[in-house]
Amino acid sequence: MMNGLPGNMGKEVAAACLRKGFKMAPYSLTGPQIQDTEVTVDDMSGGESFTVGLLKDGAEGTDEKILEMKARFGSDLICIDYTHPTAVNSNAELYARLGLPFVMGTTGGDRSKLMEDTVKSGVYAVIAPNMGKQIVALQTAIDYMAREFPGAFGGYSLDITESHQSSKADTSGTAKALANDFAVLTGAPFDVESEITMIRDAPGQKAFGVPEEYLGGHAFHMYSLRSGDGTVEFQFRHNVCGRRMYAEGTADAVEFLARQMASNAQKRVYNMIDVLKMGGI
Numbered sequence: 001m002m003n004g005l006p007g008n009m010g011k012e013v014a015a016a017c018l019r020k021g022f023k024m025a026p027y028s029l030t031g032p033q034i035q036d037t038e039v040t041v042d043d044m045s046g047g048e049s050f051t052v053g054l055l056k057d058g059a060e061g062t063d064e065k066i067l068e069m070k071a072r073f074g075s076d077l078i079c080i081d082y083t084h085p086t087a088v089n090s091n092a093e094l095y096a097r098l099g100l101p102f103v104m105g106t107t108g109g110d111r112s113k114l115m116e117d118t119v120k121s122g123v124y125a126v127i128a129p130n131m132g133k134q135i136v137a138l139q140t141a142i143d144y145m146a147r148e149f150p151g152a153f154g155g156y157s158l159d160i161t162e163s164h165q166s167s168k169a170d171t172s173g174t175a176k177a178l179a180n181d182f183a184v185l186t187g188a189p190f191d192v193e194s195e196i197t198m199i200r201d202a203p204g205q206k207a208f209g210v211p212e213e214y215l216g217g218h219a220f221h222m223y224s225l226r227s228g229d230g231t232v233e234f235q236f237r238h239n240v241c242g243r244r245m246y247a248e249g250t251a252d253a254v255e256f257l258a259r260q261m262a263s264n265a266q267k268r269v270y271n272m273i274d275v276l277k278m279g280g281i
């Protein structure tokens with residue numbers, strides 16, 4: 001069940017899932033601005049397409065339609081969420097209430113509550129602000145570095161700049177996640193709400209290196225660690241044009257979750273680092 005159609009990631013992820021041979025559930029949760037009642041998604045390579053009915057978030061009869069799908073598809077029904085930061089917690093509550101496994105790619109919301117609610121509910125889930133395999137590998141390495149060498153960059157200042165399409169509603173969830181590890185490395189507090197520089201305007205995006213044709217869909221990140229006297233700088237960058245890498249990773253996460261469910265795995269809530277480590281992608 002691809003929730004967040006006809007959004008940008010919704011369509012990309014639906015396509016990646018179809019390319020992997022998955023079938024689409026007949027309904028998708030959609031947002032308050034959407035007037036259409038259905039949308040057709042395809043695999044973006046000339047193959048299969050599906051028409052999906054759009055259920056406005058909170059609309060009467062939503063639970064019943066989802067429960068009908070659950071009765072029809074059983075444990076083959078896995079929700080994928082690429083909606084809106086304001087919908088993260090309410091959607092996770094819905095999945096928990098109806099006992100639906102889910103992959104949450106949507107960023108923002110109250111992340112601690114999201115984890116708590118999901119763990120408490122006992123549903124299987126993969127939750128990650130970034131599903132791009134290579135970025136998750138970098139994240140894993142920085143996470144390892146922070147755990148092995150906390151304070152190794154003591155006295156260094158941390159600067160984080162990210163650029164995304166102007167429609168992005170929140171600060172990069174990836175930057176926030178990595179900032180926590182970098183703060184362990186510098187040993188100094190870093191406020192992810194106020195200290196990450198966000199670029200959302202076209203001149204700024206172009207100056208940051210974003211090609212003109214990707215102003216509407218890109219994710220450029222730069223993390224800089226600079227020594228106190230300014231003589232040494234480390235930079236880490238991941239610059240993605242388009243959205244395909246996240247969509248492919250999401251389809252892999254769905255397959256991973258289905259495998260964990262089939263094997264009755266004891267652990268139920270995963271992140272993408274788990275997926276990568278456990279050979280899921």
Ligand SMILES: NC(=O)C1=CN([C@@H]2O[C@H](COP(=O)(O)OP(=O)(O)OC[C@H]3O[C@@H](n4cnc5c(N)ncnc54)[C@H](OP(=O)(O)O)[C@@H]3O)[C@@H](O)[C@H]2O)C=CC1
Nearest residue numbers: 007008009030031032033057083084087105107129130131
């Ligand atoms: N984990 C990852 O790897 C990645 C995560 N993301 C995250 O995915 C999210 C979506 O991004 P993107 O597709 O670019 O955004 P879009 O704005 O293109 O799409 C979001 C869609 O969700 C709909 N929506 C809004 N509120 C709800 C709701 N309550 N229930 C269901 N649907 C709703 C929107 O409708 P409406 O127009 O009415 O608001 C819109 O159709 C963001 O949080 C982004 O950060 C993005 C890329 C990769």
Ligand SMILES: O=C(O)C1=N[C@H](C(=O)O)C[C@H](O)C1
Nearest residue numbers: 107129168171172173174219
């Ligand atoms: O909104 C996006 O586009 C992206 N969101 C994710 C985030 O906030 O970290 C991942 C990637 O940056 C693309």
